[in-house]
Amino acid sequence: MHRNPRLAVDFLGISMDTPVMTASGTFGFGEEFEDFADLAELGAVVVKGTTLYPRRGNEGVRIAETPSGMLNSIGLENPGVEYFLQSILPRISKYHMNVIVNISGSSAEEYGKLAERLDVPGVAAIELNVSCPNVKDGGIIFGTDPKAAAEVVAQAKKHTKKPVILKLSPNVTDIAEMARAGEAAGADALSLINTLMGMAIDIRTWRPVLGNITGGLSGPCVKPVALRMVWQVAQAVKIPIIGMGGIMTAEDAVEFFLAGASAVEVGTANFCDPSVTRNIIRGLDAYLKQRNLSHISELIGQLKVDKE
Amino acid sequence: MALPKVAIDTEILWNTPVGSDVYELTVQGGGIVTQAQPGQFIHLQIPSGDVFLRRPFGIADTDENEGQLTMYYRVMGKGTRVLTALKRGDVVNCLGPLGHGFSLNAKRPLLVGGGMGLAPLLYLAKRFRGKADVLMGGRNRDELFWEKIFAPYVRKTFVATDDGSLGTKGFTTELLPKVLGNEAYDCVYTCGPEIMMRGIANIAAQKGVACQVSLEKRMACGLGACLSCVCDTANEERKKICKDGPVFWAQDVFFAQ
Ligand SMILES: Cc1cc2nc3c(=O)[nH]c(=O)nc-3n(C[C@H](O)[C@H](O)[C@H](O)COP(=O)(O)OP(=O)(O)OC[C@H]3O[C@@H](n4cnc5c(N)ncnc54)[C@H](O)[C@@H]3O)c2cc1C
Ligand SMILES: Cc1cc2nc3c(=O)[nH]c(=O)nc-3n(C[C@H](O)[C@H](O)[C@H](O)COP(=O)(O)O)c2cc1C
Ligand code: FES
Numbered sequence: 001m002h003r004n005p006r007l008a009v010d011f012l013g014i015s016m017d018t019p020v021m022t023a024s025g026t027f028g029f030g031e032e033f034e035d036f037a038d039l040a041e042l043g044a045v046v047v048k049g050t051t052l053y054p055r056r057g058n059e060g061v062r063i064a065e066t067p068s069g070m071l072n073s074i075g076l077e078n079p080g081v082e083y084f085l086q087s088i089l090p091r092i093s094k095y096h097m098n099v100i101v102n103i104s105g106s107s108a109e110e111y112g113k114l115a116e117r118l119d120v121p122g123v124a125a126i127e128l129n130v131s132c133p134n135v136k137d138g139g140i141i142f143g144t145d146p147k148a149a150a151e152v153v154a155q156a157k158k159h160t161k162k163p164v165i166l167k168l169s170p171n172v173t174d175i176a177e178m179a180r181a182g183e184a185a186g187a188d189a190l191s192l193i194n195t196l197m198g199m200a201i202d203i204r205t206w207r208p209v210l211g212n213i214t215g216g217l218s219g220p221c222v223k224p225v226a227l228r229m230v231w232q233v234a235q236a237v238k239i240p241i242i243g244m245g246g247i248m249t250a251e252d253a254v255e256f257f258l259a260g261a262s263a264v265e266v267g268t269a270n271f272c273d274p275s276v277t278r279n280i281i282r283g284l285d286a287y288l289k290q291r292n293l294s295h296i297s298e299l300i301g302q303l304k305v306d307k308e
Numbered sequence: 309m310a311l312p313k314v315a316i317d318t319e320i321l322w323n324t325p326v327g328s329d330v331y332e333l334t335v336q337g338g339g340i341v342t343q344a345q346p347g348q349f350i351h352l353q354i355p356s357g358d359v360f361l362r363r364p365f366g367i368a369d370t371d372e373n374e375g376q377l378t379m380y381y382r383v384m385g386k387g388t389r390v391l392t393a394l395k396r397g398d399v400v401n402c403l404g405p406l407g408h409g410f411s412l413n414a415k416r417p418l419l420v421g422g423g424m425g426l427a428p429l430l431y432l433a434k435r436f437r438g439k440a441d442v443l444m445g446g447r448n449r450d451e452l453f454w455e456k457i458f459a460p461y462v463r464k465t466f467v468a469t470d471d472g473s474l475g476t477k478g479f480t481t482e483l484l485p486k487v488l489g490n491e492a493y494d495c496v497y498t499c500g501p502e503i504m505m506r507g508i509a510n511i512a513a514q515k516g517v518a519c520q521v522s523l524e525k526r527m528a529c530g531l532g533a534c535l536s537c538v539c540d541t542a543n544e545e546r547k548k549i550c551k552d553g554p555v556f557w558a559q560d561v562f563f564a565q
Pocket of ligand 1: 065349361362363364365366367379380381382383384385386387388389424427428523524525526527554
């Protein structure tokens with residue numbers, strides 16, 4: 001039973017109470033936020049980037065606050081897909097949330113293997129992270145080369161019946177080209193943006209703040225870039241888009257829907273306010289009501305660019 | 309089952325300097341107060357558009373009758389500087405109580421704190437209801453305004469300052485062997501600069517006394533979700549300081565590497 005007729009959506013065949021999801025790496029496995037967010041009301045929880053084998057992540061300082069945002073260089077620390085399947089997935093099933101697994105590999109074949117292992121009940125879809133700027137042995141190359149990205153999508157599609165979402169990196173010159181490559185290779189949807197590569201320097205020590213030297217920028221400071229990219233991608237492809245990057249409020253989310261996103265992911269904002277998704281959902285509903293709209297779909301891609 | 313954590317708007321009751329660049333911040337703590345355990349912390353939202361992430365501060369005291377929650381902070385950078393300007397009646401959002409606190413099983417506890425590390429130990433001292441002794445260290449007399457604050461809650465107080473302006477001249481690590489020699493303490497609880505805690509933990513281990521340490525690392529979520537704050541442990545596994553800690557048994561996190 002959907003609780004809210006204005007916000008309930010069927011996205012990639014997944015029945016969602018709302019089109020508001022949480023972004024990978026910012027919301028753990030959902031359970032960490034059980035006291036603050038209504039997990040079942042979220043469209044989905046996109047869980048932490050998962051790899052074939054456990055990863056320890058990067059050493060040293062992993063985050064830095066920046067104006068209206070933050071840098072992170074976690075480095076894909078995760079317990080590996082087998083642990084996820086054996087211990088975590090069964091544990092979080094009690095929350096009745098849609099679980100989307102974000103995966104990362106160092107070869108197209110590895111993405112295929114991960115997709116295959118995750119083709120199990122309890123997983124709603126997989127999101128391909130081809131754009132993690134924080135690991136050296138992979139990720140980034142698939143995120144910046146359209147052919148490599150297409151190969152990753154093809155491998156994943158070949159090995160799973162679940163919907164496959166390709167998550168795009170903003171660290172490219174032509175985001176539309178990456179989007180078209182993903183669509184042509186069979187991606188069911190695109191999500192964007194991942195973090196923008198950046199850095200911070202400590203002027204007392206003349207050293208980088210982050211142990212990994214560079215990291216990924218997220219939060220409200222990236223929103224204008226994210227919106228522009230969602231808009232460009234929406235012009236370039238027909239498959240649905242999940243928009244993200246700096247969404248803090250319902251108004252921010254509305255901008256993404258207008259630019260062409262069919263759903264949104266909320267990331268860094270969860271650190272500032274662990275119940276932010278609740279407020280965004282309430283706010284979206286209030287906005288639709290106030291504008292006399294009966295469903296969120298009436299916003300999608302409705303940006304007016306013609307001269308009146 | 310873990311008790312629920314909350315993120316609540318709290319009203320500031322007072323925010324007053326207690327030493328140079330150190331402030332006591334007391335808020336009307338609502339539901340956090342009744343659940344707070346010594347060693348747990350609050351993730352505080354600084355009400356300023358210039359400060360993006362929350363800032364973690366140890367719980368230093370609570371008053372259950374009045375619903376009050378106290379923290380002590382040192383002015384370090386942007387966030388804590390903004391905090392100093394807040395007045396009675398201003399509202400700050402507190403997320404907590406977070407993390408796992410100190411074990412309360414000791415029969416004869418010794419608390420060893422350096423600088424701001426004394427803040428969470430104050431709440432621990434209070435819980436031990438006069439059973440604990442405290443060994444405190446700081447750079448100078450001015451940093452050890454803590455002596456008066458601890459006095460009602462502890463049996464004995466030992467003081468070390470780097471410049472000898474109060475108590476013994478030297479570090480807490482220099483004083484500790486003697487203090488441990490005088491009495492049969494069954495647990496040392498330490499919080500302060502990591503280098504100090506490592507020294508304290510070493511000495512405690514040599515003397516065969518159990519030791520708990522409270523760690524610090526930059527935090528984003530405070531809830532165990534983002535992996536900003538992990539530390540290495542003896543069994544190779546990484547732990548989240550915000551969720552699995554900040555308090556750990558010394559041998560689990562300080563080990564030969
Ligand atoms: C569990 C825990 C408990 C703490 N308890 C206390 C306390 O009771 N009293 C107190 O004065 N301080 C405490 N600290 C340290 C305190 O959080 C930092 O001094 C404070 O965040 C500095 O913020 P700033 O904006 O003034 O400094 P900035 O340098 O401008 O902060 C920039 C970023 O670095 C982080 N940061 C800076 N120093 C530290 C540090 N030492 N530890 C962790 N993160 C840091 C900040 O949170 C922020 O994200 C605690 C830290 C942790 C992790
Ligand atoms: C601490 C942190 C960890 C992240 N980990 C991942 C990850 O494992 N996989 C991934 O695809 N994106 C990861 N991201 C990127 C986010 O999912 C999101 O794409 C990005 O932060 C932009 O959205 P935001 O501004 O709302 O946070 C991470 C972001 C942060 C801040
Ligand atoms: S601060 Fe996010 S996991 Fe500890």
